[in-house]
Amino acid sequence: xxxxxxxxxxxxxxxxxxxxxxxxxxxxxxxxxxxxxxxxxxxxxxxxxxxxxxxxxxxxxxxxxxxxxxxxxxxxxxxxxxxxxxxxxxxxxxxxxxxxxxxxxxxxxxxxxxxxxxxxxxxxxxxxxxxxxxxxxxxxxxxxxxxxxxxxxxxxxxxxxxxxxxxxxxxxxxxxxxxxxxxxxxxxxxxxxxxxxxxxxxxxxxxxxxxxxxxxxxxxxxxxxxxxxxxxxxxxxxxxxxxxxxxxxxxxxxxxxxxxxxxxxxxxxxxxxxxxxxxxxxxxxxxxxx
Numbered sequence: 001x002x003x004x005x006x007x008x009x010x011x012x013x014x015x016x017x018x019x020x021x022x023x024x025x026x027x028x029x030x031x032x033x034x035x036x037x038x039x040x041x042x043x044x045x046x047x048x049x050x051x052x053x054x055x056x057x058x059x060x061x062x063x064x065x066x067x068x069x070x071x072x073x074x075x076x077x078x079x080x081x082x083x084x085x086x087x088x089x090x091x092x093x094x095x096x097x098x099x100x101x102x103x104x105x106x107x108x109x110x111x112x113x114x115x116x117x118x119x120x121x122x123x124x125x126x127x128x129x130x131x132x133x134x135x136x137x138x139x140x141x142x143x144x145x146x147x148x149x150x151x152x153x154x155x156x157x158x159x160x161x162x163x164x165x166x167x168x169x170x171x172x173x174x175x176x177x178x179x180x181x182x183x184x185x186x187x188x189x190x191x192x193x194x195x196x197x198x199x200x201x202x203x204x205x206x207x208x209x210x211x212x213x214x215x216x217x218x219x220x221x222x223x224x225x226x227x228x229x230x231x232x233x234x235x236x237x238x239x240x241x242x243x244x245x246x247x248x249x250x251x252x253x254x255x256x257x258x259x260x261x262x263x264x265x266x267x268x269x270x271x272x273x274x275x276x277x278x279x280x281x282x283x284x285x286x287x288x289x290x
Contacts, residue, residue: 017043021071022044022047022098023101023139024036024048025048025103025104025132026050027046027049028050028054028055029059030203031240031244035104035240035241036048037241040068042245045071046073049075049105053075078132079134097143097145098142100153102152102155103153103155103177108211109124109169109170109212109214110167112168115216116168116169117214120212124170124172125172125176128174128177132154132177136184148192149193150192150193151195152196154180155198157199158265161178161268165282194251196244196247199265200235200261202234203234203236204235204236243256
């Protein structure tokens, strides 16, 4: 069995990604951008993509300015399999197989089942689940064939662990990505490829201000107050990026970015009846916004 190229390699974090070929999706903003910058600071050779051409160019410029290396940057929608495959073929032709693949890109929409439209469900699954699958099937098999080990990072969500109110469509994609990751964790172990599932809670990204809440007026004072409370509890993308790199370096499967998610998931597994009671109460409280 191939030995992982990552994992515990001494106390110096600089050793973990130096000279490694690292792919980051969603690198144009938020967690993806922060993770790409952090990986570049460790000496990684970056392969970055995002649907936002301007945001991606800004990330590349920031990495260049800091003295980092971007080997390839391409703007496209990861839900487009042909676009992912075309970029992958180009990358492999020029640079060979990669060492680390990070699926960070994602979108969000909330709402109750009677307010969610088909387009909400479809977009969540297309981008948040099929997008990472497109990346995995394009870039992971060449890693297996190369026999050098490596690491796969999939960014799910607290909504991939817990039954959060109004998150049915979003959770459909994030629970799905969690399932993919759990299977690949064991499937890829024999090839020396580690798998990490990142489960952020509240994160201060542009997504907070743009998330669509079906059937709800975002200008409603009660909704604005809720969003404000969410933002106050939110961690920064840089904090999440640091958690991701620490989790990768220690070869952790579940990577938490805040204590509340870690505790909530432990509590849901150990104390199911009170968890179900609280989740029902939370859903009842959210219904008052409708």
